[in-house]
Amino acid sequence: MSPRRSYDQYCSAARALDAVGDRWTLLIVRELLAGPRRYTDLHADLPGVSTDVLASRLKDMERDGLATRRRLPPPGAAYVYELTARGRELLxxxxxxxxxxxxxxxxxxxxxAVRAHWFALPMLRQLEGEGLVEVRLDEGDFHLYVGAGDGAVYGVGPAPREPDARLVMDTGTCTAVARGELSVVDAVRAGRVEVTGEGTPAKALREG
Structure with missing residues (x-):
């Protein structure tokens, strides 16, 4: 494990950057906000990171109390990384x-590079209410836990159960939302997003 590098400044911002200021660390946090991930999944969804750097960053995150590593019970029998409560505070x-x-x-x-779930965080900022929201794009699917107080805030792939709201849109519309050029509500009004479901997120979008 590499020695801790520090700015050696008595400043909370400097202390924070001691822990998360290295290249790739915050992007690993982005991936782990989806819940437990295997090393191979993290490497696949962080194109450009070397295996040595990824392994080093994960060890640093364990040391700094941002992430933990555990073994899944059979039949999984694989190791996964997940954020601690302190790590989730980086959302x-x-x-x-x-x-x-x-x-x-x-x-x-x-x-x-692009992955469908990289649109999850900008989408999450715009949704109201509480519930499970599935988003379907040309690039793939992801789901969001709107109003979640703990645990994963999004997931890769379709929702694990019938969602409270399902949003279908093209990648261009989702990109416009991510760039701040278009709100989800305005995209719904313009007919660029198909909304189904009866949960509070769906109702908020239809009534917005």
Whole structure:
């Protein structure tokens, strides 16, 4: 395990950056906000990270109390990483970074990787109520736990049960939402999002 690097400054922002300021750390947090993930899944959804760097960052996160590693019971029998309560407290930090970064998102470059669930956090910022929301895109599906107080805030793939709301849209619409150019409510009004379901998130969108 690499020695802890520090700015050696008595400042809460500096202390925070001691723990999460290294390249890739906050993106690993983004992935683990989906709940427990295997190392191979993390590597697949973090294109560009080397295996050595990913392993090093995960060890650092364990040391700093942001993540834990545990073995799944049979028949899974695989190791997974998951955020601790302190790690989950980084959600509003990522949300704030996402809002700040909207202006620099621009058009997708040919070299830009994309995963459907990377739209989960910007989408989550705009949904009201509580419940399970499934989002279907051209790129794939993901689901959101709107109003969740603990645990995972989103998941990769279709919802694990019948969702309280299902949103179907094309990737262009979802990209416009992620860039801050279009709200979900306005996209629904414009007929660019199909909303089904009877939960509070669905009703809030239809009545918005």
């Amino acid at each position: 509003p930090v990522l949300q704030a970074l996402g809002r700040w970064g909207q202006a620099g998102l621009g058009e997708r470059r040919p070299t830009d």
